[in-house]
Amino acid sequence: MNIDLTDTTSSRINAELVKARRALGSPATGMVLTLVIVTDEGNHYDALKAASGASKEHPSRILVVVRRPGRSPRDRAQHRLDAELRMGSEAGSGEIVILRLHGELSSHSHSVVLPLLLPDAPVVVWWPEDAPENPYQDMLGKLAQRRITDAAATEDPVGALGLRAETYAPGDTDLSWTRITPWRSMLAASLDQKHSTLESAVVEGEEYNPSSELLALWLAERLRIPVERKISDGPGITAVRLETADGQICLDRAEGDLAELAVPGQPDRHVALQRRSTVELISEELRRLDPDEAYAEAIGYGVNKLATPDPVHPTPAATPSAGTEAQAQQQTQEQAQAQTAEAVPAKGKDAKGAGPAKKPAAKQQAPAKKSPAKGQPTAKKAAGQ
Template sequence: MKTDLTHTTAGAIERALVLGRRAIGTPATGMVLTLVIVTDEENAYDAIKAAGDASHEHPSRTLVVIKRHTRAAHERTLPRLDAEVRVGSAAGTGETVVLRMYGEVAEHADSVVLPLLLPDTPVVVWWPVNAPDNPAKDPLGALAQRRITDLYTDKNPMAALQARVGSYAPGDTDLAWTRLTLWRSMLAAALDQARATVTSATVEAEADNPAAELLARWLEARLGLTVDRVVSAGPVVTTVCLGTAGGEIVIDRPEGPLATLTLPGQPARSLALKVRSTSELIAEELRRLDADEMYAIALHGHGSRGTN
């Protein structure tokens, strides 16, 4: 069920949500959090779809904030709030409100969002694109326990990554880090099997890849050594090599969903290491709402270096 509202208010939107739930006989008590998506019109569809898929695991109220501006800088946009209220099958397993803000309303998006947050539940803010330099100090970010950005969408991801080092606050995380979960799990498992001291490490990836840099910094922090960065043809991270006295531990994924794990003195084996969808990444982030300490460690690392 979808209800379109023009020149509306937060109070009218809340009433439309209540009426929509009554019409389809769905209570709001099953929702576990409020997900606020701050995006533009171009990326809204994909973000809403990803949130809808993730809602099957995390039923939530999704508030999509789209700030509309005039094309010409000299034109003045009158303040206005339009909304699409979606409940039932049109909103996954929760409910979705698409908020289009014009003029001065867009400058005070937090005032519109605040009365629409589910009471006594966590708030997560996600910027699929155009994340602020300091998410925790952004007016919308300040409402949240968890703030999700994506370095991949930045025009200069490596510079943005370095800026996040200075602006990090507990609750911040990034999908470039979430994309590394399978890599980190497999590396930890490989080290458990090898039971050897790592004396050198190399990360191979496409140029200017933020996930590869985070992986290298994480390894530096955990292993206490300098990790070499090597540019490969990609895509994304292609190889991690850990040197030990007994030989090399190598995870190699030149392409496709399968990687090859090589341990000293053991035959090579194949591992599933696919590139996960955005909805899978968001679902993973919504499973935990405390501070991501490993992300903070990866940001700061053992030392910051460029790509060779």
């Protein structure tokens, strides 16, 4: 069932949803959350397709916010709300409401979305592209328990990860992190099989692949070893190598679907490690609505350390301590005082060696030498004041 509403309001949309639900013979909603998708007209189809697939596992009300601010002042002045309602077989296991906000109304999307949220149900906001700099401070982001972004969809993926690290708030996550879940699971299982001292690690992947950066950060933060980031032709992450005291643990995915796991002392075996679709990624993120602490620790470890192919784990001697700087300043002051002390006796020697012609001047200097001793109490009083 599809219902088109032109120049409508949020209250009317709610009334039409209740009416359509009764017409379909399902007065109870049976939905577990509200998924808000913030996108544009060109990308809303793919995002809605992925959300509809995820709703089969997580029945939800999907609100698609499409902003149309207009190019001219006249377009921005003509604000209105158009809506498209999809229910029944058209919406899968939930309800779909496509909201098109025209003119100035596009800047107040939170006021349109708020009355349409399911009561007493969690809210998840997903930005497939063009996420705000600070999702938590966004007006729609403040309504949600979880906020999903995708650094891979930006022009500068690594820079986007740095921005996510600076503005992180509990509830934030990124699909670049979700993509490495199979890699993290496989590496953790391989380390459980082989108990050995870890020395270093290497992560190979595409140059601007944010998932490769996050995987390297996760290994460096968890294992506290140097992690080197190497560039490969891809696709995505191609290999992870862990150097241990007993040999190298290698997880190599050269084909893109099937990976080979090599552990010292064990036969090599093939494991399924295919690249997952957006439907699978969104379904995984909707399984948990609590803050992802592992993601917070990995992204907060320092994305800037992976700007170059140098090891991620820093050495303690790389940063000078505050005590070393204080000692350097003290040595500089002592050298300056020594130079001043040497300059004063040199002047006195020249004055004594001036000869008989300068004898009166030497007599005049004599009281000057005694004057500091006489004026010393006065100096102490001044210092006491």
